[in-house]
Structures are given as C-alpha cells and as structure tokens.
Amino acid sequence: MVCKRCIKVIKDELSNLGIEVESIELGQVIVKSPLNEPKLSEVRKMLHANEFELIDDKKSKLIERIKTLIIERIQQPGETSLNMTSSEIISKEIGYDYSYLSHLFSSVEGITIERYIINQKIEKAKELLVYNEFTLSEIAFQLGYSSVQHLSSQFKKVTGLTPSHFKTLKGNKRKPLDMV
Incomplete structure (x- = not known):
C-alpha cells in the first residue's frame, strides 16, 4: 500500500470480509484476531483483486519496509534526511x-x-511540475x-525529456507509485 486511498480500500475490503482491523498504515495491517487458513485465502483473493499482495515472508517484509520508508521520505521529507544519507x-x-539490505533488494526487485x-524522486518531481507551484x-x-x-540530468535519463519539455505535455504524465 503506497497511499491513503490504498489504506482506505484495504480497510473497507477487510471490513466487508468481517475482519476487524486494529491498525492499518502504509505496508502493514494488524488485525484484532488471528485469521484461519480459509479466511486468509479470502484475504489473498481480495488483495489480488485489488492489485495488492500479501507479504508474509521475512525478506518480502524487509523489501516492503524499505519501499515504504523511501516513499514516505520523498513524499514528506523530514529534517533527518538533510543530515543523513539515504543508506544511513x-x-x-x-x-x-x-549492504545486506541493498543486496536483498537488488536480488528480489531487479x-x-x-x-x-x-x-x-523523478515521480515526485513530475507531480510538482504538473502542479506548477x-x-x-x-x-x-x-x-x-x-x-x-543534477535534477534535470536525472529527469532526462529516466523520462527521456527535460523538465521544461515535460511541463508542456498534456495528458497523463505520471505513474502510480507502486508501478515506479
């Protein structure tokens, strides 16, 4: 889950399945009572139907935590990001x-x-360029x-366009964050 709308969809869908949610945030849902295998199967089907997946192994959870952390830091940068590198x-x-996280991420995500x-960052730059604020x-x-x-150079490498040319384009210019 990468946005508040995703959280709402999951919360509503779990409620429709009769599952009480204790807490829900980006990348994590805590339910009030354990799920049996038939209920877990229903959850997997619901997630798949909504283009999500259940992450239940340790490595996948680590990768999801890394992605969520990166997205949160870019969408809402805090002061720690000014004093520390992304790797730190x-x-x-x-x-x-x-180095372990980097190797794991690369081997699974490609x-x-x-x-x-x-x-x-380039997707966030696109968003900010579209808003023109x-x-x-x-x-x-x-x-x-x-x-x-530096931004312009990376923007062109990723999109094939300069930021100023990107601003002049019409239509859907952005990708959903989970597709980046």
Missing part, C-alpha cells in the same frame, strides 16, 4: 546493515535501492538534489 536512514530505520530512490530550483531543493542541473 534506511539502515537505521530497518535495523540491518545497508534494481538497486539507489535506482528505486531516483525513480521515486514551485520553480525547478525549489523542486531540486525539496528532493535533495545538489543543483537544478
């Missing part, structure tokens, strides 16, 4: 050595954590880029 933040928050971060300089600063040139 991920390692500290997840509680594992970064891309590096760094590439995933860049892709997420900030200058490219302000967007670069918000996303932690050292310069407008």
